[in-house]
Amino acid sequence: MIPEIGHFMLSLALAVACVQAVVPMVGAIRGYSNWIALATPTARIQFLLVLAAFITLAHAFVTNDFSVAYVAQNSNSALPIAYRLSAVWGAHEGSLLLWILILCGWTFAVTVFDKGLPPKFASLVISVLGIVSVGFLSFLLFTSNPFDRLIPALADGGDLNPLLQDPGLIIHPPMLYLGYVGSSVAFAFAIAALIQGRITAQAARWIRPWAIATWIFLTLGIALGSWWAYYELGWGGWWFWDPVENASFMPWLLGTALIHSLAVTEKRGSFKNWTVLLALATFALSLLGTFLVRSGVLTSVHAFATDPGRGIFVLALLGFVIGGSLVLYAWRGPSTFAGGSYEPISREVFLLLNSALLAVATATVLLGTLYPLALEALGLGKISVGPPYFNVVFSAVMLPLIAILGIGQFSRWKSDSPKRLIQNLAYPFSAAVAAAIVAMIMLGGQKMIAAGVGIGFAVWVISTTVFGIRERCRGRQHPWFTLFNLPRALVGQCVAHVGFACTIIGVVVTSFYSVDEHQRLAPGDSAELAGYEFHFVGLRTYSGPNYRSTEGNFELRRDGQFIATLKPEKRLYHVRNMPMTEAGISPGFTRDLYVSLGEPLDGGAWSVRMHYKPFVRWIWLGAVFMACGGFIAMFDPRLRSPAARRGEAPAKASSVDL
């Protein structure tokens, strides 16, 4: 009975979403204020209905209701409770339900925080979000109902994919989805702006925290995914340029461009067209990501749907959103958004260049991801694009981007003189060159030049950040007061840029100086790697809740000094009869040591994979810094519109056009 209630809630939610999609939109265009007033209640009711459906599904998982087909396929009575809950979004239907729940959650948040917007504009935004919701709810109900019954019920379920039975994977999908789906707010904002034909300064200020919040979730979601792949897949890699990873990385790149372009639009009134286009494209790529990952076009742990009907549905939805928004953009965009003047040497231009470079980076990733798929779909053969393509092209785009980032964050708005820039950038530039030389000497080896250049670029980001703050405080009456009262958006920017530099350092050092070795080791044997001794003590077997494990015991030593015990495992999950590798890792600030078991060989020996990964943690540490920076900037009081702060009627301020 309970699953039927869930199904009924979803059907009701679809009906409510239809009202939310149509009525406020018509009301806003025609000026019926009582129609506009429907936006908030419909959005909130829809959220509650979807939440109820989600709880119903979670209940079915917790109570092991194997008469529900989705539960029977993805859970098992031996599965620990935490994984039973995360199994709710462990496969196609449930993850789609989570997608919709998050969309409704974002819409709900918009209804709570829309006080700074003119009611007409807010109702347009909510209405566009309603349209997206109609699309996805129909997809869920008509092609992938999570509440379908299985008659007769199974005695026990088919278990959650063992790869997903991991704490990291409990939070990775919700984080990533919060990011993916969050881009729908900026998208709805852009569409509303196109319909109205203008963006007010106030509206641009309102959307900034939303775009930043989306970006924070994407950053954390991607970092979690990378970290998970590192310790769970047992290969010691942290990024594979796998199409699924690319699918999440593309909206991140464009989202990064968006928050920067939005800063210009909000502060200076320029680049409105570009900002709107970026907002549309970011959401389109989020949808494309959903399509790639969920349609079964790609084959990976993420690809759930094998039913071609589903793929076609998402593709149609994608075509509608991209096509529709581009047509609207072409029709309304160019004529309506002019404004803001700036000189060729100004912060605006540097920001524009970098957001263009980010768009180029996105295009290269898109090419490498979609070209093989397109070729295959057209029956022209099967190819794959290797990681070297992405590595080479991506670094080629990132180097100028980093150089411009440094200049950009040092330059002035509107107009700057090349002379002033060159004079003031001399110090940070010298610091970067000095760091590059020191890094080359310290790191050494064949790859010292490339590594040194990489470090130099990272230090360039840090040194321009530091000197930028110094420049701002110098010559003020109370420099220390200025320093401790910097605008929060600026503090956030600095923290995020330093985080970016950390990630660059991590990527450079790990890529050039990782050492790994595959060896045949029997208990009692030792192997040496990068000055560390891996001593294979022995093996034991034990039973987990739903698997059997063979656990190796390795002692890690350096110069005879004991450092740590590593316990890599080889697990066999009963239900799916699937082997899994759990790596043994000794984490450290400047290096990770990593060991994983391959397979048993003759004579009690095992094939063993050992890695020395210097600075690998910096990659994720940098991502955490970036997210923190975003968090600080998001809560800049200046971004809360003056009308909302003073509790004034917003209509007055909104009439000022930029």
Next chain:
Amino acid sequence: MTPTRKKRLITAALIVAGGGIATALILTAFEKNLMYFYSPSEVIAGEAPAARKFRVGGLVVNDSVKRVPDSLAVEFTITDTVHEVTVVYEGILPDLFREGQGIVAHGLRRPDGIFEASEVLAKHDENYMPPEVASALAAAKSGTTLKHPQ
């Protein structure tokens, strides 16, 4: 020239120059790193390139996996049910590598016809068949070949 025009001209010039350089770089790197897929039948027929890395996939033939004692070297045969290719590899095979299972190997073909793999991939699910392998099997059965872009 009005300031607006000048600004637009500069912007356009920058976009064209940047776009041109980027496109050239990207396409070069792209072409260098493409890897084509061939079925065992096509490899036997000599259609696969001799000096370039490519991918080959098929089912691992039962009882064909031979390990070299005291090392990580391994030799096995893959088939599309019509023709077979011998693969040698040194390293750790993926968790789901088993006899009878569909796998994909990346690497080079040696002059003696043996495929030297630098990477061996098996997928995450024991019921799962890599799509390349599935279509190679289907093509071998029907006697056609896979298509390749020129």
